[in-house]
Amino acid sequence: MLDDTDRRILRYYQAAPDGGMAELAEQAGVTGSTLARRLERLREKGVLRGLRGVIHWPALGWEVEVSLRVTLDKTQPRAFDEFIAAAREVPEVLEIQTFLGQTDVRLAVIARDMGHYQQLYRERLLSLPHISDIEALMHVARVKDTEALPL
Template sequence: MPDPQLDAIDRKILRVLQTDGKISVAELAQKVGLSPSPCSRRIGLLEKAGIIKGYAAIVDQKKVGLPISAFASIKLERQREEDLDRFEEIVARWPEVLDCYLMTGQRDYLMRIVAADLEAYERFIKDKLTRLENIASIETSFALGQVKRSEVLPLS
């Protein structure tokens, strides 16, 4: 299904939902200038079109015992389509990997991995990442602190 054209009301709905996914339809409707029924219909259309992909709680990783954020740059030996697909299929199953991007430049992938401590990260590297075929190199940087994190897209 092609993405529908987003009008000003759709963008308002998305802006509000990005900052408060638990808002009631009645409150949302009031904020965007609609009655609840058409607002609910629009939300349904945005979900059906895949523009709204889901709803989630934002959890503080430190408070749940995962204070380490590691950024691993991965270089593959070969970049054939089947090699990229295989790598991506395996990495998608690993819960420690929160983000993984196919990149341009010197490295093929950049991943954000969370861990309880350095030993847990080392186990992840030894037990999972280095056991994959086609890995040429892994370079890791550790985050010292988080300056900004956001899932809110800058919708005009």
């Protein structure tokens, strides 16, 4: 699907997505028009899904990060759908992942401080539907944080 030139473009692009196109073309060893065509083709194929601004939320006062591992009551046929729909409505839930295994869902949650987290947990998270078990894992440190692929 990707040739060496595409991989080279993606490698430099993911390292510095906010760099200029002329600089990227030079680093990747292609002309500006070749770069533009290849980037467009990668977008059309769904390899490049767009640019986004990444906000460092601790800089805005969100100091607590918790990972909640949730087991749902699977005797309820719509447990997953109803739980996920309700969890999406909680603004502090940044990510929802589903799994096969003992843990059904993982929620990534942020809060301003422990008091805010305690209130959020008691008032919003514990009231999500179909929870049969929940385990909170308090985030201590992010040792590696990358979305870069080894291209």
